Amino acid sequence: MVQAFKYALDPNATQEAALRSHCGASRAAYNWAIGWVTASWWQRKAEASYGIPEGELTPWRPWSLPALRKEFNQAKKTNHFADWWEENSKEAYNTGLANAAAAFDNYAKSKNGRRKGARMGMPRFKSKHKARLACRFTTGTIRVDVDGRHVTLPRLGTIRTHESTTKLQRRVAGGTARILSATVRHERGRWFVSFQVETRREITRVARPGVAVGVDLGVKVLAVMADSAGEIRYAPNPKHYETALKTLKRLSRRVSRRQGPAVHDPITGKTTRREPSNRWRKANEQRNRIHHRTANLRADALHKLTASIRDEYGTVVVEDLNVAGMLKNRRLARKIADAGFGEIRRQLTYKGQRNACRTVVASRWYPSSKTCSSCKTAKAKLPLHVRVFSCDNCGLVMDRDENAARNLADLASAGMTGTGVAGDRGTQVTKPRGADHKTRATRSSRKAGTGRAGGAIPQQRTETRDRQQDTEALTLW
Structure with a gap:
């Protein structure tokens, strides 16, 4: 390698x-x-x-x-x-x-x-x-x-x-x-x-090769891990940047009060370069030292977290998060960037290859948080501020992140990656107004009695499959 x-x-x-x-x-x-x-x-x-x-x-x-x-x-x-x-x-x-x-x-x-x-x-x-x-x-x-x-x-x-x-x-x-x-x-x-x-690197055998774990990433708790053996683990978010933010603000004010390498004219909009002062260089070096230490602490914590997961489990299930889109939220962008969601997935992937273990990536549209981990009933909506999942069908009450981690762990045993519709294993179903990536409310497959969540009819699935084939043909053309 x-x-x-x-x-x-x-x-x-x-x-x-x-x-x-x-x-x-x-x-x-x-x-x-x-x-x-x-x-x-x-x-x-x-x-x-x-x-x-x-x-x-x-x-x-x-x-x-x-x-x-x-x-x-x-x-x-x-x-x-x-x-x-x-x-x-x-x-x-x-x-x-x-x-x-x-x-x-x-x-x-x-x-x-x-x-x-x-x-x-x-x-x-x-x-x-x-x-x-x-x-x-x-x-x-x-x-x-x-x-x-x-x-x-x-x-x-x-x-x-x-x-x-x-x-x-x-x-x-x-x-x-x-x-x-x-x-x-x-x-x-x-x-x-x-x-x-x-x-040449020897393959290291993991501690529990037959156990799968679902990893749900978050801001309040960095990772919630639920394995197929029923164990739950929480990895707290160290929040390295939040810890250093007060010091960085103070040092940034000190840097801005000294003669830097550029001057911006608000009237003409032009930037003129100049030689920075020695006091500015010293203040900027002090500020950069805090930035570098924060980055090193974050990298060390992420490596320790991903290494501990990969050394124990044979199968790891993670979500395909749209991190670039999540960073556009100005209220959460700083905390999401500090958590390092994309880096966690990257490290879990390549460290799994070193141990010859499997990595399952759940679909971006799989509603892991909206689906009941017990009866597989899905809710149409679950706002972000609701941190406790409550099932209307079976009455299950559980932490939102723990429920999502359990659903991710179930994907490994079912041999699928999520279809965007909870309880619908292996197939996609048409949704109203052509919104194929929106979650609809479903019933448990046990109570529906059809083997399919919500009792989806085969004709709808055939129409969806034909529509997908037509789209692929247009793409190739």
């Missing part, structure tokens, strides 16, 4: 200058590629406005990595690269060209509808003051030294690490790991190196 090993670096002044030079070279190569490709786009647009026929327009310039690399090798000796391009490794420029090629590919796929997510705009130039400092090395001398406290990178030489690299060094020396690439990045106020390593 491919695994990352990340270490903090302690470079001296000369090495830090070389690191910044390499990252700047990567940004310069990226901007050159963006300008070279888009120049033909604007030229064609100008020629078309003059009435030039399509066949006589300037040809499109390719943006594949081999094409960009070939053209860059010709241009680096004639333009502004000529004075300093030899000071950095070729891998620095290749990093920028590869990022530009990927940006154009993502833009083209998004425009053609072949890429999921929000629509991507045309690639833009990276600012010298805002771009993240990063550079990737794939060839050359990439080594973890024997002493366990140094790493060697192309053109940068040997750099001391802040922490021990003995774990990776022993695996490489023993032949159970092979370094594929190394990426240096400046984040959270210091430099890091991340090794992409192909390693």
